[in-house]
Amino acid sequence: MSEGPRIGKDEWVARAGENIARNRLLRLFDRIPGWARLLAFVVGVALIPLITDDGYINAVVFDTLIFCLLAIGLNVVVGWGGLLDLGYIAFFGVGAYTYAILSSEKFDLHLTTPVVMVIAVVLGALLGFLVGLPSWRLVGDYLAIVTLFVYQIFISIVTNGHDLFGVDLTGGVNGIANLDPFDFFGLQIPVSHEGIFNSNYVYVALAVFVAVFVALYLVNHSRIGRSWRALREDTLAAELMGMPTDWLKLLAFAFGAAVAALTGSLFASLKVGVFPETFSLTLLITVYAMVILGGVGSQTGAVLGAVAVYVFLEALRDPDVSGWVFYVSIVLALLFLVRPRWMVAIVLAATAAFGFVVHAVVGAIDDSWTAGAPPDSDRITRLLDSWVAIPANPGDAKTLAYVSLVALLLFVTTLKGVWRWAALVPTLYLAAFVWENVLSLQPDVTRFVLLGAMLVGVMVTRPSGVLGEHRVEIV
Amino acid sequence: MSLLELQGVSMAFGGLRCVDNLDLHVDAAEILSVIGPNGAGKTTLFNLITGVYEPTDGDIVFEGRSIKGLSPHRITQRGIARTFQTLRLFLNMSVRENVMAAAYGHTKAGVLRSILRTPGMRREEQEIRELAEQRLAFFGERLTGYRWDQPAYSLSYANRRRLEIARATATNPRLLLLDEPAAGMNPKETQEITELISQLRDEAGYTILVIEHDMHVVEGISDRVVALDHGVKIAEGSFDEVATNARVVEAYLGTGAAERK
Numbered sequence: 001m002s003e004g005p006r007i008g009k010d011e012w013v014a015r016a017g018e019n020i021a022r023n024r025l026l027r028l029f030d031r032i033p034g035w036a037r038l039l040a041f042v043v044g045v046a047l048i049p050l051i052t053d054d055g056y057i058n059a060v061v062f063d064t065l066i067f068c069l070l071a072i073g074l075n076v077v078v079g080w081g082g083l084l085d086l087g088y089i090a091f092f093g094v095g096a097y098t099y100a101i102l103s104s105e106k107f108d109l110h111l112t113t114p115v116v117m118v119i120a121v122v123l124g125a126l127l128g129f130l131v132g133l134p135s136w137r138l139v140g141d142y143l144a145i146v147t148l149f150v151y152q153i154f155i156s157i158v159t160n161g162h163d164l165f166g167v168d169l170t171g172g173v174n175g176i177a178n179l180d181p182f183d184f185f186g187l188q189i190p191v192s193h194e195g196i197f198n199s200n201y202v203y204v205a206l207a208v209f210v211a212v213f214v215a216l217y218l219v220n221h222s223r224i225g226r227s228w229r230a231l232r233e234d235t236l237a238a239e240l241m242g243m244p245t246d247w248l249k250l251l252a253f254a255f256g257a258a259v260a261a262l263t264g265s266l267f268a269s270l271k272v273g274v275f276p277e278t279f280s281l282t283l284l285i286t287v288y289a290m291v292i293l294g295g296v297g298s299q300t301g302a303v304l305g306a307v308a309v310y311v312f313l314e315a316l317r318d319p320d321v322s323g324w325v326f327y328v329s330i331v332l333a334l335l336f337l338v339r340p341r342w343m344v345a346i347v348l349a350a351t352a353a354f355g356f357v358v359h360a361v362v363g364a365i366d367d368s369w370t371a372g373a374p375p376d377s378d379r380i381t382r383l384l385d386s387w388v389a390i391p392a393n394p395g396d397a398k399t400l401a402y403v404s405l406v407a408l409l410l411f412v413t414t415l416k417g418v419w420r421w422a423a424l425v426p427t428l429y430l431a432a433f434v435w436e437n438v439l440s441l442q443p444d445v446t447r448f449v450l451l452g453a454m455l456v457g458v459m460v461t462r463p464s465g466v467l468g469e470h471r472v473e474i475v
Numbered sequence: 476m477s478l479l480e481l482q483g484v485s486m487a488f489g490g491l492r493c494v495d496n497l498d499l500h501v502d503a504a505e506i507l508s509v510i511g512p513n514g515a516g517k518t519t520l521f522n523l524i525t526g527v528y529e530p531t532d533g534d535i536v537f538e539g540r541s542i543k544g545l546s547p548h549r550i551t552q553r554g555i556a557r558t559f560q561t562l563r564l565f566l567n568m569s570v571r572e573n574v575m576a577a578a579y580g581h582t583k584a585g586v587l588r589s590i591l592r593t594p595g596m597r598r599e600e601q602e603i604r605e606l607a608e609q610r611l612a613f614f615g616e617r618l619t620g621y622r623w624d625q626p627a628y629s630l631s632y633a634n635r636r637r638l639e640i641a642r643a644t645a646t647n648p649r650l651l652l653l654d655e656p657a658a659g660m661n662p663k664e665t666q667e668i669t670e671l672i673s674q675l676r677d678e679a680g681y682t683i684l685v686i687e688h689d690m691h692v693v694e695g696i697s698d699r700v701v702a703l704d705h706g707v708k709i710a711e712g713s714f715d716e717v718a719t720n721a722r723v724v725e726a727y728l729g730t731g732a733a734e735r736k
Contacts, residue, residue, distance in 0.1 A: 215590045218589055218590050218592060219586060219589050219590060221589075222584060222589035222596070222600070223575075223576075223578070223579055223582055223584055223589070223599075223600070223603070224584075224585070224586060224589055225589075226568075226572060226575060226576045226579075227576055227579050229565065229567075229568055229572070229576075230565045230568065230573075230576040233564075233565035233566060233567055233568060234563045234564075234565060236527070236563065237559065237563035237564070237565065238565075238576070239546070239547045239548050240525055240527070240547050240548070240551060240556075240557060241548075241551060241556070241576060241577040241579070241580075241642060241643070241645075241646055242548050242551035242552050242556075242577060242579050242580025242581075242646045243548055243576070243579045243580070244546075244548045245548070246546075251586070469567065471567050472566055472567060472626075472628040
């Protein structure tokens with residue numbers, strides 16, 4: 001018999017299951033040691049300001065690092081502790097306001113940033129303990145609702161904080177402006193340098209990120225992290241195996257809160273001011289999307305999710321990019337979903353033909369229906385110019401088209417066989433029409449729609465996120 | 476002196492008295508079996524001893540000190556560990572991690588020492604690892620080697636039961652509570668588990684309190700047997716004494732069964 005591990009039937013099944021869950025690319029990624037991945041990330045980020053002095057790009061890199069920090073902090077509570085914390089962004093806000101109060105003209109306090117950060121971390125951790133208290137009695141959605149109210153309390157306090165028992169603490173809706181730039185014991189880093197974003201902020205954020213990432217990694221690979229995972233799996237069993245679960249839950253909350261507060265103070269050091277509306281529910285949902293997309297419980301996954309989602313969202317501000325994303329993802333979706341494959345070619349060809357006919361007919365009836373200027377004369381739009389009808393005055397047609405697109409989509413799902421393919425052709429054309437006439441004109445709304453579509457796509461193919469462990473709830 | 480002593484313990488859920496004025500003692504290094512029909516209060520008894528429930532009346536004394544009202548993890552740290560009738564493993568953690576996690580109570584490294592990776596912390600981590608592997612080795616080759624790193628959910632039912640026992644022993648208990656260790660096992664596995672329970676006492680030195688329905692297992696392992704019905708102790712003594720006790724037969728088979736026999 002050959003050497004090496006003997007594999008029984010159970011193991012063979014388990015291994016096969018793992019192989020199905022993790023494709024070849026991911027298994028290759030698994031084989032790279034953790035420190036090498038971190039090093040590659042750090043070097044990659046550190047090089048960006050050297051390659052380009054474009055202020056916008058460097059600002060995006062800084063914000064991406066902020067989101068990475070928020071995501072790995074949230075991963076402690078949600079991924080490792082298994083506690084659904086919807087008040088998370090409140091701690092981010094607490095950190096930012098701590099900075100604003102202690103380091104601005106507001107109270108004429110100008111503490112050095114490292115000191116502010118320490119105060120923010122301590123304050124965040126203490127508040128985390130407090131918010132974690134309901135987790136002794138509540139689990140899952142019940143805990144989520146209670147923590148959501150904590151977030152609401154935070155928003156109420158900061159919005160009405162201009163008259164807190166007669167003291168103006170937070171400046172109310174106007175927030176606190178004129179914040180000091182990052183200050184390292186007297187060494188100041190001005191926010192902008194000759195009118196463009198100071199790329200030194202990227203290095204500050206990167207340093208904070210590495211410190212937090214490594215610290216969290218080490219905690220996770222210790223008896224504390226192990227017991228967090230145990231209590232996520234089965235709280236009662238963890239308690240009965242000698243783990244003080246109540247304390248461990250508070251510790252998870254405090255860790256998440258401390259990371260969020262630290263991130264908040266770093267975030268504020270760059271901004272001119274802090275305002276209540278910065279800490280919106282959209283921000284909370286975005287951070288959750290990052291953690292879920294990357295794979296709940298995986299620290300690397302959280303970072304990957306943060307980078308993917310934030311860069312994606314930023315890129316989609318540009319109508320050119322979002323156009324490409326829209327059309328390419330439709331073709332990809334067809335390739336994945338339509339069987340047999342040659343049917344894709346037929347559907348696309350039919351759609352193209354259908355478009356030219358519609359364009360010609362509509363143009364012949366009324367010139368103004370094809371006279372509309374494309375929103376941006378990038379390549380796709382020019383290509384589509386004689387295909388998609390773009391009315392000069394769409395008016396109600398926009399709404400009508402949008403509603404009928406939704407109706408058609410629902411209709412297509414009820415059809416079977418050849419009728420489905422036939423109905424798909426006008427649906428696709430209508431989708432392009434809606435995109436060119438409605439969606440591409442509002443990139444701020446559309447980018448979230450596209451992000452949602454991307455999330456649905458990824459989560460359907462990988463339910464536990466990109467790097468998430470294949471998890472079993474009940475066997 | 477007894478290792479564990481229940482003195483007039485009662486547990487009532489509203490009007491329902493699941494355990495009623497129960498006196499019970501477990502002596503050091505003995506194997507005591509608790510039997511009784513479904514709903515007799517056996518698992519409630521385990522929940523009372525381990526602190527999941529706090530008794531409404533009476534006192535529970537372990538090694539001369541009352542453990543009544545302590546939280547479950549404190550009771551475990553005092554030296555009582557259990558397994559579950561319905562398995563409660565940490566399914567998505569590896570086999571080794573399941574056992575390592577249970578060493579929490581007798582290890583110390585906190586957050587700061589974990590981040591700084593102090594020599595003491597590393598040594599402790601190494602010790603936990605060795606402890607886990609040693610506890611798993613108790614079950615022969617079934618839970619060793621390549622199995623260490625496999626998730627607990629990939630184990631067969633019988634191996635999960637074994638892993639639960641290994642996990643419980645990693646808390647370094649003096650008293651081990653086994654809740655139906657042979658449930659769902661085939662005759663061969665039942666035979667093995669019978670031998671194993673005796674080994675746990677003879678070689679590892681644990682005192683064992685076991686709930687079991689399989690009378691062959693009870694007969695094979697017990698020094699003493701206690702029979703419960705409706706939360707009341709109806710018989711106590713050697714296996715033969717309890718098994719032939721009229722009230723026990725009645726509890727299992729119904730009124731009049733003893734006479735007809």
